[in-house]
Amino acid sequence: MASPSPPNDPATDPSIQDLIAARPWLKYDAFSGLMLDDVPLAGIADAVGTPTWVYSATTMRARYKTLTTAMSDAGLDTHMHYAVKANDSRAVLALFATEGAGADVVSGGELLKARRAGIQASKIVYSGVGKSAAELRLALEEDIGQINVESAEELETLSALAAASGRTARVALRVNPDIDAGTNDKITTGRATDKFGIPYDDAIALYTKAASMPWIEPVGLATHIGSQILDLAPYRDAFRRIADLVLALRENGLPITTVDCGGGLGIPYRNEAAPSPAGLAAAMKQAFHNLDVHLAMEPGRWLVGPAGVLLASVVLVKQTPHEPFVVLDAAMNDLVRPAMYDAWHGIVPVSAIDAHAPAAPATIVGPVCESGDTFARSRALPRLVPNARVAILDAGAYGAVMSSTYNARPLAAEVWVDQGQWSVIRDRQPFEAVWERERLPT
Ligand SMILES: Cc1ncc(COP(=O)(O)O)c(C=O)c1O
Numbered sequence: 001m002a003s004p005s006p007p008n009d010p011a012t013d014p015s016i017q018d019l020i021a022a023r024p025w026l027k028y029d030a031f032s033g034l035m036l037d038d039v040p041l042a043g044i045a046d047a048v049g050t051p052t053w054v055y056s057a058t059t060m061r062a063r064y065k066t067l068t069t070a071m072s073d074a075g076l077d078t079h080m081h082y083a084v085k086a087n088d089s090r091a092v093l094a095l096f097a098t099e100g101a102g103a104d105v106v107s108g109g110e111l112l113k114a115r116r117a118g119i120q121a122s123k124i125v126y127s128g129v130g131k132s133a134a135e136l137r138l139a140l141e142e143d144i145g146q147i148n149v150e151s152a153e154e155l156e157t158l159s160a161l162a163a164a165s166g167r168t169a170r171v172a173l174r175v176n177p178d179i180d181a182g183t184n185d186k187i188t189t190g191r192a193t194d195k196f197g198i199p200y201d202d203a204i205a206l207y208t209k210a211a212s213m214p215w216i217e218p219v220g221l222a223t224h225i226g227s228q229i230l231d232l233a234p235y236r237d238a239f240r241r242i243a244d245l246v247l248a249l250r251e252n253g254l255p256i257t258t259v260d261c262g263g264g265l266g267i268p269y270r271n272e273a274a275p276s277p278a279g280l281a282a283a284m285k286q287a288f289h290n291l292d293v294h295l296a297m298e299p300g301r302w303l304v305g306p307a308g309v310l311l312a313s314v315v316l317v318k319q320t321p322h323e324p325f326v327v328l329d330a331a332m333n334d335l336v337r338p339a340m341y342d343a344w345h346g347i348v349p350v351s352a353i354d355a356h357a358p359a360a361p362a363t364i365v366g367p368v369c370e371s372g373d374t375f376a377r378s379r380a381l382p383r384l385v386p387n388a389r390v391a392i393l394d395a396g397a398y399g400a401v402m403s404s405t406y407n408a409r410p411l412a413a414e415v416w417v418d419q420g421q422w423s424v425i426r427d428r429q430p431f432e433a434v435w436e437r438e439r440l441p442t
Helices: 016-021 041-048 057-073 090-099 108-116 133-142 152-165 200-212 232-251 277-288 301-307 337-341 431-435
Strands: 026-029 033-036 052-056 078-083 102-105 124-126 146-149 169-176 216-222 258-260 294-297 308-318 325-328 347-349 359-365 374-382 389-392 413-418 421-426
Touching: 016 026, 016 347, 033 041, 033 347, 041 052, 041 308, 041 389, 041 413, 052 057, 052 301, 057 078, 057 090, 057 277, 057 294, 057 301, 057 413, 078 090, 090 108, 102 108, 108 124, 108 133, 124 133, 133 152, 146 152, 146 216, 146 258, 152 169, 152 200, 152 216, 169 200, 169 232, 169 258, 200 216, 200 232, 216 232, 232 258, 232 277, 301 308, 337 374, 347 374
Parallel strands: 052 413, 078 102, 078 294, 102 124, 124 146, 146 169, 169 216, 216 258, 258 294, 325 359
Antiparallel strands: 026 033, 052 308, 308 325, 308 389, 347 389, 359 374, 413 421
16 A cells, blocks of 8 residues: 655655745745745744644635636536535635635534534535434534435434434435545545445445435435545546446436535645646546536645644754654644654754755654654754754644644644734643643542
């Protein structure tokens, strides 16, 4: 199974300058150091402290435009449902609401958060293998656009709840196409052995059943084969299988108006070749152009991942007979992707002087009591001293949203950069807040 990033071979790591050159929203200023959309990150770190997430609103907007333009240029009428799980900050949700996007949610909490951020109920699709009765009731009450049903059992529950509430549920069947997306094992979702979706061979029978249920309105099919997908071939294979199913359903006289193609488009964290939105649009067009269906997408990482950095400070540098350990004040409880998926993230100094200083291999770690709390090994970085700042790149997706308070470490602050201004969108959690909902037993 391919990992989402190439193996950690430091000899092929991009240089600090290459990393920055590939991300035009970042640049070094000789005096101010690393800047995000012309806002010096050192100033934010001085004011807010570290660790702190910083997001570029302009980059998110620009990427949304690029994705929607790629679809319209291909002649596809595609509805965008931002995958809230990638970054559920209210500021991010409000930005995409303003852009006209809908949302793909996977819990009652995400559904409510998306609604409160201004995303129209009719533009919300709800996926997930274990929606509780309470969550399904909420989806019915909110009258959301589409519930992506993932099992026969869920369809039965939803049918009963819809009848009880007197509200018709618009449903797509999320089909598992049994395609290996070739991404990290933990974020591959479209193999028959993965827990997601309805087995391909059961789809026609279940769709037929759904069509017979008085309070269920089947509108189409959905699929999502994984995340951080760097190859279009599995998309093409999955879409072909879904298109075959559309034809088979129609031959059975069943109505089908929508195909939801899911998310998963990968981004280059290191220097991987990643597919373009135009390439994905071409794959969608090839499969669905003559089927007269509305298309939907659930992009997450591609929209927000590159737009965020995690700012951290060096606590100390521990010399060893091997290579030094640079211990940061950010840890796996903040950004879990390296520990969880062996993910590679660019790490660059905030100081422009440091950025141009001679580099030597170092291991970059956090202070959490796990050896897995390692951001990078044998990473060529300049000599960093205590209190020096670094930025961990491409941290806008599956970053803050996956944080925990492990080791009683408060959740980090989040900062929004928009049109040359910055503002705090989440305060650093005070220590007491980490345990404020606990009680001693009576
Ligand atoms: C159902 C569903 N849709 C969309 C996404 C978003 O994926 P990505 O952030 O890779 O675009 C996910 C995440 O894996 C998902 O589970």
